[in-house]
Amino acid sequence: SPSRRAVAANDRPTISFELFPPRNPDAAPRLWNTIQQLETVKPDFVSVTYGASGKTRVTTRALVRRLLRETSLNPIAHLTCVGTSREEITTIVGEFLDEGLRSFLALRGDPPTDQSDWAAHPDGLQTASELVELLRDIEAKRCADSPSQAVRARVRPLSVAVAAFPRGNHATGGTRAQDVASLLAKQEAGADFAITQVFFDADDYLGIVAEAREAGVTIPIIPGIIPTTDPARLLRVQELTGVPVPHDLLDLLGSADDELDRHHRGIRASVDLVNGVLDGGAPGVHLYTFNQHHAALDLLEGAHLDGGARTAPDLASWPQDTAPAR
Numbered sequence: 001s002p003s004r005r006a007v008a009a010n011d012r013p014t015i016s017f018e019l020f021p022p023r024n025p026d027a028a029p030r031l032w033n034t035i036q037q038l039e040t041v042k043p044d045f046v047s048v049t050y051g052a053s054g055k056t057r058v059t060t061r062a063l064v065r066r067l068l069r070e071t072s073l074n075p076i077a078h079l080t081c082v083g084t085s086r087e088e089i090t091t092i093v094g095e096f097l098d099e100g101l102r103s104f105l106a107l108r109g110d111p112p113t114d115q116s117d118w119a120a121h122p123d124g125l126q127t128a129s130e131l132v133e134l135l136r137d138i139e140a141k142r143c144a145d146s147p148s149q150a151v152r153a154r155v156r157p158l159s160v161a162v163a164a165f166p167r168g169n170h171a172t173g174g175t176r177a178q179d180v181a182s183l184l185a186k187q188e189a190g191a192d193f194a195i196t197q198v199f200f201d202a203d204d205y206l207g208i209v210a211e212a213r214e215a216g217v218t219i220p221i222i223p224g225i226i227p228t229t230d231p232a233r234l235l236r237v238q239e240l241t242g243v244p245v246p247h248d249l250l251d252l253l254g255s256a257d258d259e260l261d262r263h264h265r266g267i268r269a270s271v272d273l274v275n276g277v278l279d280g281g282a283p284g285v286h287l288y289t290f291n292q293h294h295a296a297l298d299l300l301e302g303a304h305l306d307g308g309a310r311t312a313p314d315l316a317s318w319p320q321d322t323a324p325a326r
């Protein structure tokens with residue numbers, strides 16, 4: 001696929017950000033300011049999360065639409081299989097495609113909080129790889145049904161990303177070896193690249209990449225990095241993902257003189273992590289922003305990945321078939 005080739009062949013690290021839809025109308029202007037700040041470093045794409053059980057279907061779509069219409073940014077919509085039939089997913093994907101979206105992050109999702117084990121919708125999908133397959137089928141059918149869609153699709157091929165878990169997926173109890181098997185299945189279903197869950201040690205990322213390559217996974221695996229400036233947030237992420245925050249990092253942040261000192265310490269630690277994965281061959285970095293721009297931009301500046309230091313391509317004039325995640 002062109003987008004798979006593109007992420008791999010990029011001659012400088014890709015930069016991307018994760019955003020979530022505003023939780024209430026009051027949060028929208030703040031998010032929009034953040035988006036404008038993030039846009040200044042010309043990221044390759046921004047991904048927009050999909051709330052558990054499809055709770056944010058409307059707000060995710062609204063944010064994606066606004067990004068497409070009012071910014072130069074290249075959005076990727078997260079999608080999950082939770083509580084949704086195959087037919088409903090097909091409708092949701094169709095809505096996004098009608099907006100002009102060409103990129104998805106296909107996830108299985110976790111069971112709702114009142115449900116301990118994963119159970120697919122009776123007419124739904126079991127795994128992320130089935131969702132990747134469905135996305136490819138939907139696109140193929142739209143191209144077959146509409147010649148003009150087929151022409152457009154040749155210019156902007158559908159790009160499908162998937163998740164990878166450097167420390168195994170704690171939410172499903174899966175080991176890293178199981179995750180590598182699942183990643184291979186997602187690649188075989190047509191995934192273009194993967195984005196990882198958070199991790200705090202470059203060796204976790206380099207380890208899963210090595211195991212994945214050994215198993216036959218060839219798609220780019222982009223490390224997902226959280227700027228580590230806020231210990232309370234790190235502990236919430238640990239609770240949510242099961243990825244343990246190293247004590248050393250918490251001690252480093254906890255012994256800071258004040259908030260500014262803590263911020264600088266956190267950024268330095270994140271810069272070390274970014275340098276570790278890039279030195280190990282990572283194709284780029286995907287930053288979990290929590291809808292805040294300061295830490296993400298300071299991290300990029302510290303790692304010399306901000307707009308000033310890199311030759312950021314003009315996305316609008318980039319040949320479509322070499323743009324990552326288009």
Ligand code: FAD
Nearest residue numbers: 049050078107108109127128163172174178181182185197
């Ligand atoms: P799958 O790859 O389907 O894996 C699910 C389980 O099945 C795993 O245990 C896996 O090992 C097993 N499995 C599947 N196929 C195989 C196979 N062929 N062989 C062996 N084992 C297999 N959640 C949300 O609700 N909304 C979001 O927006 C969201 N965004 C995310 C973004 C990123 C980058 C990441 C890393 C996670 C995100 N999540 C999100 C969380 C994600 O939905 C959960 O972590 C979920 O538990 C796993 O989804 P998956 O896509 O990896 O599932």
